[in-house]
Amino acid sequence: MDNTNVLEVKDLAISFKTFEGKVQAVRGVNFELKKGETLAIVGESGSGKSVSTKAVNRLLPKKNSIIESGQILYEDKDLLTISDKEMQSIRGNDIAMIFQDPMTSLNPTMQVWRQIAEPIIAHQNVPAEKAKDKAIELMKLVGIKNPEQTHKHYPHQFSGGMRQRVMIAISLACEPKILIADEPTTALDVTIQAQILNLMNDLKHKMETSIIFITHDLGVVAQMADRVAVMYAGQIVEIGTADEIFYNPMHPYTWGLLASMPTLDIHQTDLYNIPGSPPNLLHPPKGDAFAPRNDYALAIDFEQEPEMFKVTDTHYAKTWLLHPDAPDVTPPAEVIRRKAKYEALFTSKKISSQVGGEAIGSRG
């Protein structure tokens, strides 16, 4: 992994027009994607994770979505301002997407090889016969058995896991620089999920693709991600390396997410839960959107939105708890256990860089 950014999203804000008014689905999102890395975006339904990434590929409905502000920079171009034609040459070619439901996102009336060959024919101007060979090769690559025969099959003749492999083959057809995977394994069984995740990791190393991996499953994140962004109510509330997020989380929402996951530890007795439900983004609350559900909320949380506080060069969190004047709080037991594990890992030198625990300043 080198340090060049292949994608930069700056101050992105997106709203949807509805009968009741404007829903502010994404409210100021900043992140960058480095070459060859996997950035996981986690959050609950409605947190804006899918909307932000659909904006990258310009797949939002024109009719009712409004880009309020922001830039999406890819190779010195702002993807939000280029023409539709230019976007078409990038979509599926440089930036490809894997969708959640392999049944509804494949064409049921088209043989699978044609669907895999479609982007190759469209972007690379290759004759159909050659594209067919490439499609069969891709099917082999993603582990579909006997592609010489099965390439003529229709989606319904494949199982869910195999269909998702077809989806991956389509997305890889043009060797994209960026792959956006929107909950690619949520509809699959755990054993099949493990196979697909392994496959994606292998392909990433082979092809040096950068991946944006959207999911709500923190287990999958731990397995896939180099860096993690946690989204809540249309904003990134914490971003950092996987180790920083899992072993030294700073935001109470991240604490809640980690503590509400059951572990396979046989001695676990009670499960933490985050009370209430996410805010209605028709009228986002004043101050910190998470405050009403936050056991650690300070008075200021209800008045003023916190800024992104810097923890380390790679780790930022949007919570007033990191302000120098904030009181000391004790995080949930599960988070303390994680921090201890991190210390232990660091002293045994399994992890190369230590995560600072202090707020160093703010990025404002």
Place this chain on the structure above:
Amino acid sequence: MAAEVKEKNTIVEIHGYKKYFNEGKKNEVQAVKDVSFNIYEGETFGLVGESGSGKSTTGRSLIKLGDITGGQILYKGKDISKISGRKQLLDFRKSMQMIFQDPYASLNPRITVKDIVGGALKVHGLYKDSKKRTERVYELLEAVGLSKEFANRYPKEFSGGQCQRVGIARALAVEPDFIIADEAISALDVSIQAQVVNLLKDLKKENNLTYLFIAHDLSMVKYISDRIGVMNSGRMLEVAEADELYQAPLHPYTESLLSAIPTPDPENERTRVRTEYDPEYHNYKDLTKVGLHEIAPEHFIYCHEDEIELYQKKRERLMREGQKYA
């Protein structure tokens, strides 16, 4: 299964249960081939397996949605296939209720929450006075953590977690003894899953319920269940107490299933070894000596008689080594 536990009361007994769809036709599907297990009163029995393993079919047969092909299902000592007529069926369903997977699809979108929850009371002729019935609906909504102002709203006005709470309130309305939760939390977000699971746990304590908890999320199943059954391609492959199963998963399928769960711990994930399961493993040619055998007290494995000793040794080793999947 032998009657090895005398002090616990069995509420459900399933013996050699089979369920084939399109029986005898060309497109016959043997959804459940051979399943036997007991559920004790007051426990939560977790049923896990991948899609197509027959776990949901088992749950549906248990609540008598459709007839079974073979075997016997006893509920409170009575054969459920002998239940006939509206009166008997009503009594049966009053005692056993179900919570479904999709919180939106399982609630009638055209009637209010009051009618959804109250409907169950009406059907069973409970709380005939409409004012008292409304009171009871308010009580139930509050029991599942919803405010009584919600009673006049429609399902579409709720979030997924709230809808699932309405589904739970409906199941609780008739004061059942036994509840089948078929993937009741799978469609919900992580933070909401924890809320619903904690609610189910609390309700169980307050109302002396017994649960059959069907799911594919093994970490949640472990957290809520007392005992767990693992199913694959229509067979029960392993039954054990939850802690025992996670400490000493004996059947290779259980092992592969446990090793496939991603844990929220990057260091763990980096060092994890995953095992794959070859379904040929339990394709025994001669089925005469094959069945659920007890390896240790309360720990059953689907295997050939000759394999029992092997599994016993494996168990001893795993118990000595301590926990593998933490």
